[in-house]
Amino acid sequence: MSTTHHPTVQGDAPEAEPPAGAVPAVDVAGAAPVRHPLRWLSVLVLAVLGAQLGHFLVTNPHFEWATVGSYLGAQVIGQGIATTVELTAIAMLIGIAGGVLVAVGRMSENRVLSSVCGAYVWFFRGVPVLVQLVFWYNLSALLPSISFGIPFGPEFISWHTNALITPLLAAILGLGLNEAAYMAEIVRGGLLGVDPGQTEAASALGMGRARLLRRVILPQAMRFIIPPTGSQVINMLKATSLVSVIALADLLYTVQSIYNRTFETIPLLIVACLWYLIMTSVLYVGQSFIERHYARGATRHAPQSFWSFALFRRAPAAEPDATVSKEETR
Template identity: 45%
Template sequence: MTTSEPLIVVPLKHYGRWCWAALTLLLAVAAMNSIVNNANFEWSLVAHYLTSATVLAGVWMTIKLTVLSLLLGFAGGAVLALMRLSSNPVLVAVSWTYTWLFRAVPLLVQLFLWYNVAALYPHLAINLPWVGLVWSAPMNSIISPFSAAVLALVLHQAAYAAEIIRAGILGIGSGQNEAAKALGFDRWQTMSRIVLPQAMRTILPPAGNEVIGQLKTTAVVSVIALQDLLYSVQIIYQRTYEVIPLLMVATLWYIAMTSVLSIGQYIVERHFGRGVAAQGRAPWEYVNDFLGFKQKRGKI
């Protein structure tokens, strides 16, 4: 009795893939070499200003605006989405009108309106029946550049978050609700335990884009002299006339903050996508597959 020879498995050669990869890498190296060796960027000044006190104060303001607008914006968006899905026609109409209005008006216009709201309402007062004036304050003392920026960003973000959350909820089949009713779940239990955990898989990718977009959108507050990252570098280059190095400082900080948010989005998506075949993949996983680290020559 003779034994058969072991079958040698040879991975398929992807010559075209390697050629395109080499060409792309060559172009990327050429572009990086051009940027690094271009003296007009003045990288020494970029390194000098990257951690200056003024720039770091602007970075902190940008982070605060981003966190507040996202937390409050998505909380408001969740309420608006549930109102839109309600069987109450008044709640549906209010939610639809809010979303339509705040998506129709540009954020920059909303920012200027909130910043100048004292022209419409010079005083904010609380009057109670049979009591009279309880509290009053000048609107200018209430609406500062920071509060105007937070109001504009939160109200604008809530309108977009509402549509993202509503789309995710509608993507869950009606059979899930029927199964929850059969198990005796009420509406809140159905939404919190069954619908929303599944809807997160649909909500997270566009929500992640909104998070990153909101970080960059905060740059508009510089027009009302609020010292965010962009306004901080403007303060410096208006004094020193070193425009390009300071803009590169802002660019590098935005890239760093966006990269952190992208990693966070990837981790959260993988958490909620457990058990699903089609999940988001990290860039290093594609590199591993491309280099063939998991495709080793073997025997069968």
């Protein structure tokens, strides 16, 4: 008995079932784009507000843009800017150096040293920096003279406090000592972020504590310390405006002394704002370059550059891990 084989029609062939666990294909060609009406509405609202702001800046005669332009590059303003930059640099140097010492002291096994450093941080972070500036400026009311010598014995050298504590020195002490307390916590957080295994491995190689800190811990902690330190530098630049209360001729005090004579308050304040924006922008650019330098090879997320921040761009996406298989990345 013979069996007859009927030809199979190609159109009637059953479709092959996809393997178990496979992701079904999605037809993206016919997919409708996602609508974002709230985005367009927000853009429209911001455009209207921006147009109103531009119209206000251009048509309001009280801004006195001609006066702003005449004072923007004035020599007296430049002297105030130089004082601001000098004070920022000196105060940050004191703050960074003191912060490293206080942070190491807080992490010391010596409880007395750790307690003293902790009390330092507690006091200077708890008292407003403006109060500290006024206190240092009026130190002569508490100590008419400052001397050095044998404790409870003869004095070798002495100075009048008013002659020694000038407005510049009072500003340096107030800003620098206050900044050291904040930098101590930043440095301590960076040191704690280093893997303890690095310390154990270096100790096993016979490294001393000082060399271990200098050669192993601090270089790795820099990527945790640099970003907040850059923010502290920018904050310090703006905090120097507080020294105007002790008659130190920084940028703000110089501007105030001018508009107290000419009564051109708004134009001179605009000059100060523009210069502060210029200086902080320069610092932000420097901070972004330093962050990218110390972040090389340490993270897949590159730090956001200044232009990405200024142009509202998103940070670059993370690259897929090399250990992930191709099927997992599809």
